[in-house]
Amino acid sequence: MATAEDTNAARGVRDEADAEIERLAVDIGACRACVEAPLRSPLPHEPRPVCVLSPTARIVICGQAPGTRVHASGRPFTDPSGDRLRDWMGIGPEVFYDAARIAIVPMGFCFPGLDAKGGDLAPRPECRRLWHDKVFAAMPRIELRLVIGGYAQAYHLGAHRHRTLGGTVADWRAILSATRAEGRAALPLPHPSWRNNAWLKRNPWFEAECLPVLRSEVARLVG
Template sequence: MKEAPLRPLPELLAAIRACERCSAHLPHGPRPVVQASPSARLLIVGQAPGRRVHDTGIPWNDPSGDRLRNWLQMPRETFYDEGRVAIVPTGFCYPGKGRSGDLPPRPECAPAWHAPLLELMPRVELTLLIGRHAQEYYLRDNGRRTLTETVAAWRDYLPGYLPLPHPSPRNIAWFQANSWFEREVVPELRQRIALLMND
């Protein structure tokens, strides 16, 4: 039996942006946030949009995004150039607030949409897995017991993946307790990003 042809990326993105499959669980309603192009070489997989991103519809448009762009040493115009950088969160919509921060990404998104998106982005060379949810989805049984252990083992996942902590200001204690991250991982990250963006 012949496989169904891939739908064009603009059609797939339109379907994602119109998705309402988990709207009953979203206190602020669906507003999927995604950025993708067949020419993108860097893929950023985060967790789920926060409230500010939900309000603006712009991915990583918050203090977490500022820290992430600083890690990458990447200006906003490059970061938001979909021809170079794809941004595909584990959950596309803001899941709402929990007791200690935002709720986890909705589980429906990644299984429904990630594989079709990745098939249409054949030039991706490096995928940043930001936060535990992205790491668990992509690394599966190859992830370590904790986020800290997974990020500390970053060399094991190259050249395809680079696991990172979430750059949220809420994680300041983690950054203080794990100074090796800024010292060892960030310079390697910047070097790889520079090669990807300038090649």
């Protein structure tokens, strides 16, 4: 039976975890490294970091970077990609945006701008260098990382990543099993953007085989 001393110690640990997450959230919200000390051309607009940190979440969504709509809203996945991702996960907005259950940590916290063809630039490298190790160290309850896109897979999967994004996603079963054995379970996913509609049609196994496992894992961890 837990003693009052045990309970107070556990409460102190939780309070410190909450405080660390709050400090990180404040510091990230004020970050201007991509403008004032950029590792490549400066961000072409004012920074607006978008992420959801949590000391209690058991799932973290690890994506690329905010797009134009998210930059405008200041809330992650407020676009058709978010609608598709929520459908893949089998949850609605009320669960998806519950920070007590789901954290959202893209590789770049700010919208990186557009390239000459109108596509999004790569995530800013400053975020990974300054923040990601600290953020994940401060979220010890994470049990599953949903890893979306090549940049996130490079950071989170390491040697488990294949040469191509499609190859990585196709090996999702082995990657989930291996990373779970390492204590950092990760499930690689394609980006839920409309730009991947053709890939999804060519790979019906993703919907038939991967999504049921994804939904089962999500239901277990957010329940």
